[in-house]
Amino acid sequence: MELYLDTADVAAVARLARIFPLAGVTTNPSIIASARQRPESVLPALRDALGGEGRLFAQVMANQAQEMVAEAHKLRGIISDLVIKVPVTAEGLAALKLLKREGIPTLGTAVYGAAQGLFAALAGAEYVAPYVNRVDAQGGDGIQTVTELQQLLTLHAPGAKVLAASFKTPRQALACLLAGCEAITLPVEVAEQFISTPAVSAAIGKFEQDWQHAFGTRTL
Numbered sequence: 670m671e672l673y674l675d676t677a678d679v680a681a682v683a684r685l686a687r688i689f690p691l692a693g694v695t696t697n698p699s700i701i702a703s704a705r706q707r708p709e710s711v712l713p714a715l716r717d718a719l720g721g722e723g724r725l726f727a728q729v730m731a732n733q734a735q736e737m738v739a740e741a742h743k744l745r746g747i748i749s750d751l752v753i754k755v756p757v758t759a760e761g762l763a764a765l766k767l768l769k770r771e772g773i774p775t776l777g778t779a780v781y782g783a784a785q786g787l788f789a790a791l792a793g794a795e796y797v798a799p800y801v802n803r804v805d806a807q808g809g810d811g812i813q814t815v816t817e818l819q820q821l822l823t824l825h826a827p828g829a830k831v832l833a834a835s836f837k838t839p840r841q842a843l844a845c846l847l848a849g850c851e852a853i854t855l856p857v858e859v860a861e862q863f864i865s866t867p868a869v870s871a872a873i874g875k876f877e878q879d880w881q882h883a884f885g886t887r888t889l
């Protein structure tokens with residue numbers, strides 16, 4: 670599986686890249702805006718924070734296919750192997766087809782429905798990103814959407830991967846992996862929740878206490 674962080678926080682990427690087997694970093698316009706750095710500076714900094722390796726994703730802002738393609742070229746002028754995120758609208762589908770023809774890797778984003786995601790894959794997207802938490806927030810079922818999308822891709826577009834996104838809890842991310850998704854992207858807070866478990870800290874504390882009691886030290 671591929672594990673990504675969904676952030677433009679360079680320090681957090683450096684910190685968590687030491688701990689997690691990261692495949693790379695995904696961003697979106699809101700994430701880059703919140704870092705208050707232009708793509709020209711933040712994307713290379715994120716690549717450095719990953720140790721010079723890993724896949725980076727950045728999104729186009731245009732809403733017409735030809736302009737999306739032009740922006741994809743501009744973004745890949747910053748990071749030559751960048752994966753281009755394209756919102757899955759009618760124009761986005763046209764852009765995905767054009768970018769596929771050029772051999773540029775893409776991710777279909779802003780996916781709220783399984784059929785929408787399938788069409789992105791059929792248009793040539795390498796990844797499709799359903800928004801789990803945002804679907805839930807609308808009164809839908811994010812995990813069910815992801816499950817259906819994964820089944821559709823397995824059956825009809827096996828070359829494409831679900832990169833499940835928009836999480837508020839570790840449980841949502843695990844449910845996507847159990848549904849067969851090959852990739853997930855976690856906000857920093859959710860990634861940190863996976864490794865900050867009070868029960869584990871309590872267990873280690875008890876081991877130290879028992880060792881101290883028996884041998885007068887906490888070391889071997």
Ligand code: E4P
Pocket residue numbers: 675695696697778779798800802803834835836854856
């Ligand atoms: C992924 O493509 C999205 O940009 C992102 O995961 C959305 O996450 P959010 O709903 O937490 O903003």
